[in-house]
Amino acid sequence: MDFLLSGIMAITWQQLIMYVIGGVLIYLAIQKGFEPALLLPMGFGAILVNLPFSGVLDQTLQGGIEAPGIIQWLFETTIEASEALPILLFIGIGAMIDFGPLLSNPKMMIFGAAAQFGVFFSLVVATLLGFGLLDAASIASVAAADGPTALLVSQIFNSNYIGAIAVAAYSYMALVPIVQPFAIKLVTTRKERLIRMPYNPRNISRTTRILFPIIVTIIAGLVAPMSVSLVGFLMFGNLLRECGVLSSLSQTAQNEFANIITLLLGITISFSMKADQFVNLQTILIMCLGLLGFIMDTIGGVLCAKVMNLFLPQGGKINPMIGAAGISAFPMSARVIQKMALQEDDQNHLLMHAIGANVSGQIGSVLAGGILLNLIPALI
Secondary structure (H helix, E strand, O other): OHHHHHHHHHOOOOHHHHHHHHHHHHHHOOOOOHHHHHHHHHHHHHHHHOOHHHHHHHHOOOOOOOOOOOOHHHHOOOOOOOOOOHHHHHHHHHOOOOOOHHOHHHHHHHHHHHHHHHHHHHHHHHHHHHOHHHHHHHHHHHHHHOHHHHHHHHOOOOOHHHEEEEEHHHHHHHHHHHHHHHHHHHOHHHHOOOOOOOOOOOOOHHHHHHHHHHHHHEEEHOOOOOOOHHHHHHHHHHHHHHHOOEEEEEEEEHHHHHHHHHHHHHHHHHHOOOOHHHHHHHHHHHHHHHHHHHHHHHHHHHHHHHHOOOOOOHOOOOOOOOOOOOOOOOOOOHHHHHHHHHOOOOOOOOOHHHHHHHHHHHHHHHHHHHHHHHHHHHHO
């Protein structure tokens, strides 16, 4: 009883906040179904790592061998020690992606670029708020709505805020159904949201599907060399899918492999969420900057579509909501666009157009991360 009482008395107000944050993440994962494979281990880990006596895991192990605790050891040997986990996850993501809708309508690639506006917008704002250039670039990567990219950039730049950046990146990916409709309605009218777009897919040959990931990797390596690991692993995963001779490996990459990597990412990210380091003004600013960048990504894509409509004939207008799907959150963003379109007009089916923009956003986000990795060191 005394041990229990002393444990309760040892809880700080910062730890209480972390319990609330962990509970919210668990709620979003279980009750709302938002990225449960990530948010559930992150939420549970945030509670675990902030228990009053979690430090006993850092004590000497049996036999007198000095070693870091289990929690610290797992974090140091995965997230902190190597960029491998976020890069490997891209193999699974690539295997899940069908680039057919994008290849059928290549102009959707424009939105994959336009919807990265928030990355560079938040970079400027973070710098103006006093963050160092390396930390500001790491924070800006949150706006790419691509957790692995944000992790890789913050690791390579050795950011002081990797825990907050990871939580912000993955949380906002999960909150696409809440954030994007708000941002889209800010800059569109109902008339614009009612625009219909017929879908006339082309027959994409197997040769084209196989050559596409190879060509994209080469171009990315020339344009943004620092992005080549991310783009390369993404495209390698897609090549597994499209080659037709490695179907079992493709299925493994999409399911077991991606799930294991996601689980490890979620639980190890949470180990960087220690209350004394996490609950501070900088973390709040990072969360706000990530949200701002995410909103500006969405707005950038929508405004790009509206500008394009100025030059398109009356029967060929683009529904501006498609531009918002140019963010990296695949396939959540495309689903949100489809749902919003059906709410305005139950016969307006935009899913395949949105998928095309969404998969281009997956490429755009890793290129944006690569540009940051190339650009920022040159400015220092």
